[in-house]
Amino acid sequence: MKKELIRNFSIIAHIDHGKSTLADRMLEVTHSVNKRELQEQMLDNMELERERGITIKASAVRIFFTASDGKKYQLNLIDTPGHVDFSYEVAKSLSACEGALLLVDAVQGIEAQTVANFYLAVEQKLKILPVINKIDLHHARPDVITHQIQDILCIDETPLLSSAKQGSGIVEILEAVVQKVPCPEGSSKDLLQALIFDSVFDSYKGVIVYVRVVNGKIIPNMEIMLMNSGKKFEVLEIGVFTPTPLKVNSLSCGEVGYICCNIKDPADVLIGDTVTDFRHQAKEALPGFKKNLPLVYAGLYPVSSTDFDHLRDSLHKLKLTDFGFVFETESSPSLGFGFRCGFLGLLHMDIVQERLEREFELNLIATTPSVVYRIKLINGTTYEVDNPAKFPETQQIEVIEEPYIRAFMIVPHDCLGPVMALAQTKRGIHKSKEFLDEQRMMITYEFPLAEIIVDFYDKLKSITRGYGSLDYEVIGYRYTKLVKLDILINGDPCDALSFLVHKDNAQYKGRQVVTKLRQLIPRQLYEVAIQAAIGSRIISRETVKAMGKNVTAKCYGGDISRKRKLLEKQKAGRKRMKQFGKVQIPQAAFMAVLKI
Numbered sequence: 001m002k003k004e005l006i007r008n009f010s011i012i013a014h015i016d017h018g019k020s021t022l023a024d025r026m027l028e029v030t031h032s033v034n035k036r037e038l039q040e041q042m043l044d045n046m047e048l049e050r051e052r053g054i055t056i057k058a059s060a061v062r063i064f065f066t067a068s069d070g071k072k073y074q075l076n077l078i079d080t081p082g083h084v085d086f087s088y089e090v091a092k093s094l095s096a097c098e099g100a101l102l103l104v105d106a107v108q109g110i111e112a113q114t115v116a117n118f119y120l121a122v123e124q125k126l127k128i129l130p131v132i133n134k135i136d137l138h139h140a141r142p143d144v145i146t147h148q149i150q151d152i153l154c155i156d157e158t159p160l161l162s163s164a165k166q167g168s169g170i171v172e173i174l175e176a177v178v179q180k181v182p183c184p185e186g187s188s189k190d191l192l193q194a195l196i197f198d199s200v201f202d203s204y205k206g207v208i209v210y211v212r213v214v215n216g217k218i219i220p221n222m223e224i225m226l227m228n229s230g231k232k233f234e235v236l237e238i239g240v241f242t243p244t245p246l247k248v249n250s251l252s253c254g255e256v257g258y259i260c261c262n263i264k265d266p267a268d269v270l271i272g273d274t275v276t277d278f279r280h281q282a283k284e285a286l287p288g289f290k291k292n293l294p295l296v297y298a299g300l301y302p303v304s305s306t307d308f309d310h311l312r313d314s315l316h317k318l319k320l321t322d323f324g325f326v327f328e329t330e331s332s333p334s335l336g337f338g339f340r341c342g343f344l345g346l347l348h349m350d351i352v353q354e355r356l357e358r359e360f361e362l363n364l365i366a367t368t369p370s371v372v373y374r375i376k377l378i379n380g381t382t383y384e385v386d387n388p389a390k391f392p393e394t395q396q397i398e399v400i401e402e403p404y405i406r407a408f409m410i411v412p413h414d415c416l417g418p419v420m421a422l423a424q425t426k427r428g429i430h431k432s433k434e435f436l437d438e439q440r441m442m443i444t445y446e447f448p449l450a451e452i453i454v455d456f457y458d459k460l461k462s463i464t465r466g467y468g469s470l471d472y473e474v475i476g477y478r479y480t481k482l483v484k485l486d487i488l489i490n491g492d493p494c495d496a497l498s499f500l501v502h503k504d505n506a507q508y509k510g511r512q513v514v515t516k517l518r519q520l521i522p523r524q525l526y527e528v529a530i531q532a533a534i535g536s537r538i539i540s541r542e543t544v545k546a547m548g549k550n551v552t553a554k555c556y557g558g559d560i561s562r563k564r565k566l567l568e569k570q571k572a573g574r575k576r577m578k579q580f581g582k583v584q585i586p587q588a589a590f591m592a593v594l595k596i
Contacts (some may be wrong), residue, residue, distance in 0.1 A: 013103035014111035096212035099181030112471030184254030192216030233261035294342025299367035301338030
């Protein structure tokens with residue numbers, strides 16, 4: 001198709017503002033899917049996405065729309081996630097587009113992630129079309145939201161109004177895309193340059209590469225080269241998503257689709273790489289896009305040591321579809337061989353673990369999450385620590401620095417006090433507050449990243465009755481007082497439960513952990529001591545009482561020395577069991593400590 005009739009655009013918004021529902025209505029209006037095949041969240045392919053009602057992976061689809069000028073246009077739509085942990089999916093999707101629909105809820109208005117996604121689109125220099133969704137709701141405030149969009153985001157354009165649930169305003173949105181989003185630049189006659197913006201592993205076809213063709217054309221049996229690795233492959237299949245995969249004869253300038261080249265090793269494909277013709281290579285690669293660095297690190301270990309190789313292969317395949325996920329091999333005395341994994345947030349970590357367990361049938365244990373600390377030793381060397389096991393001896397440390405973030409919270413006016421009190425408990429530094437309208441305001445704080453990665457967002461949502469939103473950016477490292485908190489089970493350190501914590505919070509955290517473990521570790525035939533320690537100093541202790549066994553029950557009368565002999569024998573047996581026995585810590589205990 002002529003590039004003048006092609007439009008590439010993405011839908012961006014805060015979480016739960018109706019992106020997937022709007023994409024469903026577009027598929028329905030353009031008759032891209034049969035009515036009997038149509039279902040909610042059509043572009044959310046994973047069972048996990050449907051269960052949780054959130055988009056985890058960006059999904060591309062090609063639809064055709066006949067506009068009011070009588071011409072038939074090819075629209076390549078990419079639906080994106082809204083949660084802050086998956087902002088990398090938004091960034092790489094926008095790199096394959098010329099325009100973006102900025103969706104705003106007619107009741108909730110502009111949220112923190114709305115602003116973040118807007119600036120991502122501005123950085124890519126895309127044409128942004130504001131859309132106010134859910135205008136059918138009883139409390140909808142389209143006039144107020146219009147003023148918010150114009151004042152906060154400085155968009156002069158009048159927003160389009162729609163109700164994705166009822167299907168109103170969809171045709172007007174598609175018309176606006178056709179009229180206002182520019183057609184792709186480049187030429188089909190130039191040397192081939194295609195951007196890899198996603199990939200997935202198939203057991204039969206190998207790695208399926210998702211591409212946006214910027215210049216040139218891809219045809220079957222063509223020899224291509226990945227410019228980053230320099231490896232050569234032959235194109236065996238070319239297709240597009242409608243939304244089901246459909247084979248086509250070629251992909252030319254401006255089009256979005258997939259190619260299969262029988263790539264067996266997932267490591268050969270790098271998101272952001274450039275595909276070119278092997279015989280007539282392009283002079284330079286496309287810019288690609290910035291990779292998000294992991295913010296949270298945790299260990300993933302198989303419950304059964306025989307699953308280690310399966311876990312390694314599964315992680316390689318999962319990394320194809322998850323640009324922000326990194327991992328490396330590590331070992332633990334308690335848990336054996338596993339992997340140290342980097343995530344963009346706690347939700348990202350939860351999703352990765354659940355995908356591994358569901359899609360690859362693995363049974364995993366996750367260790368306590370931590371952030372990356374920067375430590376300078378007395379001898380002048382500086383290195384980064386993302387694992388409590390790597391934490392050096394206290395007497396060797398000169399300075400410890402931890403990552404700080406700038407958080408933007410949008411909350412209702414009446415929740416300001418409790419939110420600021422919560423921020424205070426998380427070592428927050430108040431920077432500013434700004435009134436957005438009569439009901440909401442934006443508060444800016446600076447936090448240590450370690451304080452907000454676990455439960456801060458959940459508590460913020462609880463305090464604000466679900467109306468609060470959060471977005472953040474990393475601003476650098478600052479001095480901190482950090483200690484390593486070890487958990488001892490009968491005097492033996494359990495390294496999987498160890499974690500790094502601020503010195504002022506160590507006593508409280510240690511007491512929390514040992515109390516929780518006392519409830520979860522099953523009773524043995526001997527007493528189990530659970531202790532929290534900083535170095536050689538014990539700061540908290542709980543005891544799991546031994547299971548009672550009445551060894552004197554068989555004594556009916558007789559001398560007291562008979563009973564005393566049995567009790568002494570039992571005491572010696574328990575002491576021997578405590579010395580040689582192993583306490584089995586259930587997975588629920590690891591998960592409970594993770595939440596603390």
